Amino acid sequence: MRKLSASNLVASINQLDKNTFFNYINPKTKGLIKIDSVDLPEGPIRIKRWDSSKGGSEAKTKVETISSEMIWRVANSFHQNQPINLDRVLGGSYNTRSVLEALLAYTPEFYFCYPGRIENKAGFTSIKHGHKHLIWKPDLPHRIGVIEKINTEIVISEMPALDAFYDSLVLTENNIEAKELDIAIQRRHAQIQIALYFIGHQLNFRTWIAQNDKGILYQNKKIGEYDGVISSLKDEKLMSAYGDAVQAALLIDCIWFKNGTLMPAVMEIEQSTGVTSGLSRMKNFKDKFPPFPTRYVIVAPDEDRAKVIREANKPQFKDLNTRYFPYSAVEELYALCQRRKIKGISEEFLDCYMEPILN
Known part of the structure; x- marks a missing residue:
């Protein structure tokens, strides 16, 4: 069973065209992303992002950094064929998390999906429409530079199963x-x-x-x-x-x-x-x-x-x-x-x- 590392993710993103403007996964999220530079083997990755509908442009935009620490946290969260919600993995930290999510989706081994969500109210369990996740499928690569959605019958319990607590x-x-x-x-x-x-x-x-x-x-x-x-x-x-x-x-x-x-x-x-x-x-x-x-x-x-x-x-x-x-x-x-x-x-x-x- 393969295990992802930060160098795997950085190498994959480094293969993307650095002259291309990339969209976010969610079409409601306006704006464009461009890769400025990539430090091998483990980052950081430098990007520019702007929203032209608000008067933004590449020339006016400063370079932002996707840190090696962030990339490592994401890499360690992935297991083959298991959907991952990056917002939960990163705990709402890192304002470039949606950029990293989008860039990964453009690489061949990552898809986005909407697994079902288990909801429990008053002892009654039901399956609801889930949130956006990324899923790592190394045995089913898609074409580089495009975003692919994949359907899945997996359902997610959003109650954490293995949290480590340190108190007092x-x-x-x-x-x-x-x-x-x-x-x-x-x-x-x-x-x-x-x-x-x-x-x-x-x-x-x-x-x-x-x-x-x-x-x-x-x-x-x-x-x-x-x-x-x-x-x-x-x-x-x-x-x-x-x-x-x-x-x-x-x-x-x-x-x-x-x-x-x-x-x-x-x-x-x-x-x-x-x-x-x-x-x-x-x-x-x-x-x-x-x-x-x-x-x-x-x-x-x-x-x-x-x-x-x-x-x-x-x-x-x-x-x-x-x-x-x-x-x-x-x-x-x-x-x-x-x-x-x-x-x-x-x-x-x-x-x-x-x-x-x-x-």
Whole structure:
């Protein structure tokens, strides 16, 4: 099953004629779109748009940007033959979302459609006419440069099925290294760290949380005090005989242990620091620990995939055989654990979410 990436979407849009004016999908939306330039491999895409009925023209119009972050969010939302509403995916953010939607529809693998909408009122369910969606059909390409509608019998429940919720998360002063630190970035790092703990807990793993992060408060309780969080690596059976490895692991963001005999994953979260720092920390740990089967994992935003692959494939890190665990996959697995309380599965289940990236 193919998986879309930002580079796939950008490459497809780059094939469109840059001298052509494109219409929006909805004929009621007046105006024209023109591609100004495309940065390969993952954007941004620069466009111009104007409404001639309001006196607009290409010459009077400034260049706007469709960001790489936006493109990644859209790419991660698509699965083959499943309709996607970009307004819902993007949460109303990004004022160029209708432009990206239109440009994708002009590429061969995307169609627009109107799937039915499930409506539930007072316990009675009915199917109503749905809203406009895009659908990715790579096995049924149409001609490039035209918009094609496709009929579908799919119906959509507009109630979200897998949302990840983070509540009551507080950062203590010990977690803030300097006044100029971007707290929003630090908070996101902490959210992902907490999600990894709960995933591990649901899979019956014991979890090491970096020594300097144990004071993070979640639901009025320090994360270091949660059930299954390891207080000292010296007490962990696998680690007790290797003092140098214990020291090397103290600041690693998250390590999962199982049954005293397994280490399913060693993970570094790279929200604001360079990927190299996390790789170096894991490499230092690996060099001080006897050869042992585990997964060395960089957990990072979806839009950082190319950077993670580039850094992980440098010669000094090759022996880590690094895996990439994107934030979207973390949140998908976290939400699954929240809703379904999965159990009885092997650690190989993780391989469905962690992408091998060694070239």
